[in-house]
Each structure stands twice: as structure tokens, then as C-alpha cells.
Amino acid sequence: SQQGEEDPQALSIQEGENATMNCSYKTSINNLQWYRQNSGRGLVHLILIRSNEREKHSGRLRVTLDTSKKSSSLLITASRAADTASYFCATDRKAGTALIFGKGTTLSVSS
Amino acid sequence: DVKVTQSSRYLVKRTGEKVFLECVQDMDHENMFWYRQDPGLGLRLIYFSYDVKMKEKGDIPEGYSVSREKKERFSLILESASTNQTSMYLCASSFSPTGEAFFGQGTRLTVV
Numbered sequence A: 001s002q003q004g005e006e007d008p009q010a011l012s013i014q015e016g017e018n019a020t021m022n023c024s025y026k027t028s029i030n031n032l033q034w035y036r037q038n039s040g041r042g043l044v045h046l047i048l049i050r051s052n053e054r055e056k057h058s059g060r061l062r063v064t065l066d067t068s069k070k071s072s073s074l075l076i077t078a079s080r081a082a083d084t085a086s087y088f089c090a091t092d093r094k095a096g097t098a099l100i101f102g103k104g105t106t107l108s109v110s111s
Numbered sequence B: 001d002v003k004v005t006q007s008s009r010y011l012v013k014r015t016g017e018k019v020f021l022e023c024v025q026d027m028d029h030e031n032m033f034w035y036r037q038d039p040g041l042g043l044r045l046i047y048f049s050y051d052v053k054m055k056e057k058g059d060i061p062e063g064y065s066v067s068r069e070k071k072e073r074f075s076l077i078l079e080s081a082s083t084n085q086t087s088m089y090l091c092a093s094s095f096s097p098t099g100e101a102f103f104g105q106g107t108r109l110t111v112v
Helices: none
Strands: A005-007 A010-014 A019-024 A031-037 A043-050 A055-058 A061-066 A071-076 A085-092 A099-101 A105-110 B004-006 B010-013 B019-025 B031-038 B042-049 B064-070 B073-078 B087-094 B101-103 B107-111
Touching: A005 A085, A010 A019, A019 A105, A031 A061, A031 A071, A043 A055, A043 A061, A043 A071, A043 B101, A071 A085, A099 B042, B004 B087, B010 B019, B019 B031, B019 B087, B019 B107, B031 B064, B031 B073, B042 B064, B042 B073, B073 B087
Parallel strands: A010 A105, B010 B107
Antiparallel strands: A005 A019, A019 A071, A031 A043, A031 A085, A055 A061, A061 A071, A085 A099, A085 A105, B004 B019, B019 B073, B031 B042, B031 B087, B064 B073, B087 B101, B087 B107
């Protein structure tokens, strides 16, 4: 069962532009996380936002959470070629047992 | 530097073989997870463990088993490998079950 679904599936932008990807989920959550995966590697944690938070920043990353719409967005400002990767949102599977991940958004940043 | 280490980056096995994928973490985490990742399907949870000798089925446990004899080690076992188990396998650990997860580098398994 996949709780979160990212949108779009793929995104291509130029260096310097902003990239926005969205995540929608189905049931109530304790927190929502975003991860990044470089090609063929493991995932790296980017940011965690709790259900009682609406917005969080980390460097060039900005995450918003709208629990009424069951959705989150990840904004990467001033994108760089090194941001080229897949991005996944992750939420609770059920009752705090494990994380489940969406299918991801593949971001390509060209110079 | 925190680390989750998977024993192999690439593995090629024959159909019917028993396959062991090993994962070790050095962060004293109680929670460990195995996922598989396939194109178009994202990550799917196979098994997880919240304590030594404890295990819970994830969303796709069929054809797999796990072993957790020590806190730092979580093994995924393919009892009789099949071609549809060709995939990228990712191990992760975390302090709390749905907290920040730390991933290994992945094992790309090919079953021929």
C-alpha cells in the first residue's frame, strides 16, 4: 500500500529556476518526510515536517504541509545541476510502524 | 559519520538459489527495514524489525524472510530466488519507527 503519491512524475528545468514537487496522501499522519536519491544509490533524508507544522525551511528547501488537503509540497529554490535526482515523500504506514514511500519525482536540472 | 552498510552493491544469483542480503548499522537503532525498489513502483516495504528477534511483515513479504539475531544486523533471505525478485534492495534503520531513516547504498540483485 502506497500512502504518498508524488506529482509530477518527472520535471525538467534549467539551472537557477525553482523546482516544485507535490505529495498527496490518503490517511492522517504524524509527520511527513522528503528524501532524495541520486541515481542507483540509497535515499538521503532531506526534511521532516510534523502534522502540526505548516511550513519548514532548510537551506534552499522549503516544505509546506496542508493536512486539510492531505498534501505537501517541496520547493527547491535556485536549482543546480547537482540537484538532479529523484525525490520521494514518506509517511507513516499505519500507527507509527514504518515509513512508506511514494513513487517519486525525477528532477533533471540542466546547465 | 552514521552508517548503514549493505554487504554487496551488485549480486547475480541463479533461480532457485537461497540468497542472503546483509545489512549492518552502527547507530544503535532499534528499527530496521527492508525495501525493494522497482521502476514505476517506487519503494515497497518487505519486512521490518523493531527489536532483536522481532519482525513484522510489510506490504510484500511473499518469497522473503528475515533474521535479526543482533541489534545491528538485519538480514533479508530469499528462500528460493526467482526472476521476479530481480530488483534494487534497500536497507534502512531509524531511532523511531517513523522517524528519520538512514539508508544503505542498496544492493542490485539480478536473478537469472
